[in-house]
Amino acid sequence: MTNKPRSPREIIEEHFKRSSYAELFEAVYQNGVVPWDKGEPASALVEWAEAQQLDGTGKRALVVGCGLGDDAEYLAARGFDVTAFDVSPTAIAQCKQRWPQSRVTYVTADLFAAPEAWRGAFDFVLESRTIQALAWEYAPRACAAIAQLVKRGGQVLVLCLGREPHEDRRGIPWALCRSDLQAFVDSGLEEVQFDDLHEESRRNFRVHYRKP
Ligand SMILES: C[S@@+](CC[C@H](N)C(=O)[O-])C[C@H]1O[C@@H](n2cnc3c(N)ncnc32)[C@H](O)[C@@H]1O
Known part of the structure; x- marks a missing residue:
């Protein structure tokens, strides 16, 4: 009898109960069914980059939690020297x-233990x-860890599922409300633009920050 692959949700729920998030994500990729993989760069990134005429020539970009690399490749095609x-x-x-x-440059690394050399090193994150x-409960720490990677004058683009504060957190994924993202500002970034997008019947936030 062949074993049917388990659903990503089953794996995630089981690992949340008994192990670390690093083991959890590794188990999802090893299982071979990656629910967030669309095989193309995020449309909210592409739309934004085109509107900004984003030109990465001579600039360094960092892609956090890059998954299977489509966003990283897209930024490289726009001229950035990309680490993902x-x-x-x-x-x-x-x-x-x-x-x-x-x-x-693809690297295995943990956002919460990022190489010291990355601190303030990137024009675009x-x-x-x-x-x-x-x-x-990881959100404030994660925002602070991301904010420290961008250099002064650099930009950060954040894409996430959005919710209102009174709405259920509906864990896995954990939709964020605007106040969850306040930690970016508390960590020294300025909000340039906040977009509330409705895509594929889900609510998404796209937030552009800059480090003064
Ligand atoms: C929902 S997926 C999104 C992947 C990709 N960014 C995308 O939009 O398709 C979250 C990704 O973050 C990675 N991840 C989770 N925790 C991380 C951490 N502490 N440091 C680095 N990557 C992490 C996971 O392995 C996974 O690839």
Whole structure:
């Protein structure tokens, strides 16, 4: 009898009960069914980058929790020198397999223990759906960890599921409300633009920050 792959939700729920988030994400990638993988860059990123005429020439970008690498490759195609990291070694191995000729530097790393050399080193930092994948109590620490990676004058783009404060947190993923993102501002970033988007019947926030 062949074993049917388990659903990602089953794996996530089980790991939340008994292990760390790093083991949890590794288990999802090893299981081979990656529910957030769309096989293309996030439309909210592409739309924003086109509107901004984002030009990465001569600039460094960092992609947080890069998953299978589509956003990182997109930023490299816009001219950035891109570093992309994920806590899952299997995700990073798959990025390298998927994009053997890539100019992106793919690294296994934990946002909460990022290399010291990354501090204040990047012109552009993309955070797409990592914070919401951690239990909500991690959000302030995650925002602070991301904010310290961008250099003065640099930009941060955050994409996440959005909710109102009175709405259920509806864990996994943990939709964020605006006040959950306040930690970016408390960590020294200025909010440039806040977009409340409705995509695929879900509410998404896209927030553009800059470090003065
Ligand atoms: C919901 S997925 C989003 C992946 C990708 N950013 C996207 O939008 O398709 C969250 C990603 O964050 C990674 N991740 C979770 N915790 C992390 C951490 N502490 N440091 C780095 N990556 C992390 C997971 O392995 C997973 O790839």
